[in-house]
């Protein structure tokens with residue numbers, strides 16, 4: 415049977431693999447050889463499960479959104495990752511990777527961050543575990559995401575501003591990889607999404623798979639069946655989507671809809687719709703679709719949501735799109751913002767702008783009245799309040 419999970423060599427169809435500098439070969443090989451053994455061990459599982467429950471607040475609720483359902487003529491359940499500690503799904507991954515790092519006897523944690531959400535989640539877990547943490551962040555992002563920088567510092571992390579290139583996420587990533595090359599034996603690099611060299615995409619997908627594990631029993635409890643007709647999630651690098659679909663990925667009766675950030679429109683030059691606009695390349699150690707020019711240089715992505723403007727896409731999702739296992743929709747800034755205001759007024763939930771892209775997809779799918787839809791709200795909107803207010807002012811709402 416065809417599977418959409420990773421193969422023996424770290425590939426999803428033609429996407430994935432581990433394209434890394436020789437100096438990291440042994441480190442990545444060690445991780446590849448050990449991650450499954452450790453993650454599946456009782457020691458890891460006991461600590462991970464306990465912290466997911468008592469620290470992060472899992473299980474996150476699966477909430478039947480009645481008024482939203484009425485509006486779209488089907489039954490819509492929201493998977494509430496916004497209710498987690500630190501406000502998004504990223505804590506699942508950060509907890510998992512830092513516990514793994516500890517069990518592999520690493521002494522130091524590094525991470526890259528764009529909007530700062532992954533940096534905050536990693537800094538949080540490092541405070542909890544008493545591990546030194548350095549977060550690489552583009553200098554432009556340090557300015558734009560000031561409050562997240564302060565949160566990371568308050569948590570005890572060192573925020574390292576990167577001044578090369580455009581001073582954004584790609585440059586922060588390059589700098590984190592450089593650090594990793596200098597300290598391969600004692601440092602664990604916590605990657606924030608289903609990107610990077612194998613085994614990271616598979617590892618992150620497994621750590622986030624608790625989302626679909628819970629959807630299965632929660633839907634069974636409320637609907638009498640494990641399988642929804644649709645799963646909908648937004649994609650930046652792809653981790654909340656990977657977690658949402660993980661236990662359904664090989665069951666083609668469950669339709670998958672992925673929402674990427676269209677920005678000002680896929681043809682406008684201001685977009686982060688990597689699956690629609692990207693071409694095959696290598697980014698961050700992985701062969702995948704990349705927003706690049708003819709010389710293979712990264713084209714800076716744009717989206718109103720800071721968490722979705724990644725110039726690549728997880729190899730899992732590139733393959734799902736290529737094989738038509740998933741429908742990929744580009745949701746523009748305006749559509750996402752409208753959807754965010756709609757959810758707020760219909761259900762009293764202010765979503766992260768990233769999550770609002772998943773909500774924006776609802777208008778573009780033709781549902782049957784009997785359809786059961788599970789849509790993941792990846793995070794809460796507190797961090798986006800200024801953007802929401804500015805948008806409202808400009809559109810005179």
Ligand SMILES: *Cc1c(COP(=O)(O)O)cnc(C)c1O
Pocket residue numbers: 502503504531532606607608648649650651652653654655721722766768769792793794
């Ligand atoms: C980081 C982030 C995303 C995008 O990352 P994925 O790896 O694609 O999930 C989406 N939503 C929120 C709230 C985020 O913080």
